[in-house]
Amino acid sequence: MNQFGVLRLEGDNAEQIEVCDLVDGRHGHLVAGMQALHAEHFPTYVTETAGIAIDASRPSARYGLMVHQWLVTIDGQPAALQIMDSNLVRGIGVARFTAIGGSHRRTRIGGHRLSAWLTTLASDTLVSDVGSNALGLVGEVEEFDEGAITFWLSLGHRLLPIPHAERGERSQPEARAQDHAQGTTWDDLVLQTEQLIEGDPRLRPSALMWVPAAGVDADALQQHVCEAGSAAWLLDEYALDAFHPLVVATVGDQANLSSPDRNRDAAGIALP
Numbered sequence: 001m002n003q004f005g006v007l008r009l010e011g012d013n014a015e016q017i018e019v020c021d022l023v024d025g026r027h028g029h030l031v032a033g034m035q036a037l038h039a040e041h042f043p044t045y046v047t048e049t050a051g052i053a054i055d056a057s058r059p060s061a062r063y064g065l066m067v068h069q070w071l072v073t074i075d076g077q078p079a080a081l082q083i084m085d086s087n088l089v090r091g092i093g094v095a096r097f098t099a100i101g102g103s104h105r106r107t108r109i110g111g112h113r114l115s116a117w118l119t120t121l122a123s124d125t126l127v128s129d130v131g132s133n134a135l136g137l138v139g140e141v142e143e144f145d146e147g148a149i150t151f152w153l154s155l156g157h158r159l160l161p162i163p164h165a166e167r168g169e170r171s172q173p174e175a176r177a178q179d180h181a182q183g184t185t186w187d188d189l190v191l192q193t194e195q196l197i198e199g200d201p202r203l204r205p206s207a208l209m210w211v212p213a214a215g216v217d218a219d220a221l222q223q224h225v226c227e228a229g230s231a232a233w234l235l236d237e238y239a240l241d242a243f244h245p246l247v248v249a250t251v252g253d254q255a256n257l258s259s260p261d262r263n264r265d266a267a268g269i270a271l272p
Helices: 028-041 046-057 114-133 146-154 173-181 218-237 245-250 252-256
Strands: 006-010 016-021 061-063 065-074 077-087 092-100 136-142 165-167 203-212 261-265
Touching: 028 046, 028 065, 028 077, 028 092, 046 065, 065 114, 065 261, 077 114, 092 114, 092 218, 114 136, 114 203, 136 146, 136 218, 146 203, 203 218, 218 245, 218 252, 245 252
Parallel strands: 092 136
Antiparallel strands: 006 016, 016 065, 061 065, 061 261, 065 077, 077 092, 136 203, 165 203
């Protein structure tokens, strides 16, 4: 990828492929297309769809993070996206969103499916951002989506043996506003690990999957990655309290590290 955050290459069937990192105020003309693709694949994540434009206007380098928003166009049309934060504090790549348009899922680059190629791009970028401390990418998959889990396992991901949950329907903006009006906060939700299986619409079971960075001893590092990956999501992404039962059960000594802040620049100054 060049200094302008652009990579141009040719697919195995002569497709003209361009990958642009929508950060640092670059590629503003592509933001709407990326938002449309995100909304198509993640229709309930309206806040995150809007946030693409905000992050596109801000520096990639944040306080403890490097933010990346890759839009892939094929023959000039938006085809895929990957949004990933390199968490410099924990050495983890937080794979926040990945989506590939249905007609492009068979696209291959150098013999590799586009999904696998994007995973390699994110892994290599994490190593570039973090250096020798890079542990790999960690992403969330719905726990009962066996098809998705099987697919990602086929691409070299590992299923981490640790309880995890992501925000469900009650976490969306309208529901959060309603809960706030009623005096309900995340601390009131009592997200006990034994309650993760079913019952609370504000929380849904999720699995954490890990793509080890090249050259790491995955077996030896797995427990550390369980803790660092959980902390990257529960503490840094969802801002749960460090004393929350789920956090205590999963993050270990990672709770002692200061969380990154995507709303501050690399020097810790609040962004507009």
